[in-house]
Amino acid sequence: MPIYNCHMHIFTIEHVPNQFLPLRITRLMRNPFLRLPLRFLLANMNPFSNRDLFHRYSNFVRVSYKKSQKDVFKLVRSYYPLDTKFIVLPMDMEFMGAGKVEKDIYEQHKELAELRDQYPEQIIPFAAIDPRRNDVVKMLAALVEKDRFKGVKLYPPLGYRLDNEKLYEVYEYSQRNNIPIMVHCSRGGIKHKDISTNLANSYADPDNCKRILKEFPNLRFCLGHFGGDKEWKKYLNDPWDESSPDESKSWLSKILDLMKSGNYPNLYADISYTIFSFEKNSKLLKVLLEDPKVRSQVLFGSDFYMVEQEKFQERRLSIELRAVIGEKFFKEIAEINPKKYLGTSSSP
């Protein structure tokens, strides 16, 4: 049986706004002799600045500069068994206040559809949806009905809330058409240029999904990154008491509460990005998966290529994860649950 990597990216520098990377870095990157040392520098930037973001920059330089989506896909594919299936998540970054994109989202989706036609058994394309785009529901319908896209990707820190009116139309369409939603759920990372980090983080708070899940009980909804590495750290290090207000709770414990409540059977969380802090988080994951309710709602994903480190690449990640959590749990999060999430199996 093939495994599923439920969260990965293959978009390239052509799809990100021209001010997404600091201009100076973009310019320096054009010089092939500087690219390598620059990569090293970015990857090892001091922790006082936004390390997470620099890490992403350095991966952009390394993986996607002068490459096509196909090149990037071929790289990630080479780390996995040949029959592995990948949920590919495009990004619509035109409204994040960081300038123009060389190739717009229509072109990014078109390239992805063409690539899926070359790898029909491997690529499961999702549509990047931004409620600020005109006719976004129409765009989604065309992608689903004509181009056979299988899900929706949302990234609220780019500057919108999950209860955005337009998104309600997207949820309604998705529920009606058996289309799952993937939403970014971690602190830090990419955000709209003009909003504060706090505000961007509040857009990604797992609590925001409660109302949506109540109103759309058949909509399948995945919280990407399971709250994120920082919140897993908080879960391990900071005490909280059950009766205290929600603010003191880590996002991880918020998500676990939602899962264990039994009220949100269509809620999922993927371990992408977060699991790359492997030493700490793989053991915690193993313990969390002992709970059958939690175990039935977790998806395997990697966030390739946002996190890839040369010393800890995708192949090593998926193999070591299998070893730590065991074959039985791995099968659940990488085979059984992804099919439920995608709506291709109805097994409980």
Ligand SMILES: [Zn+2]
């Ligand atoms: Zn991602």
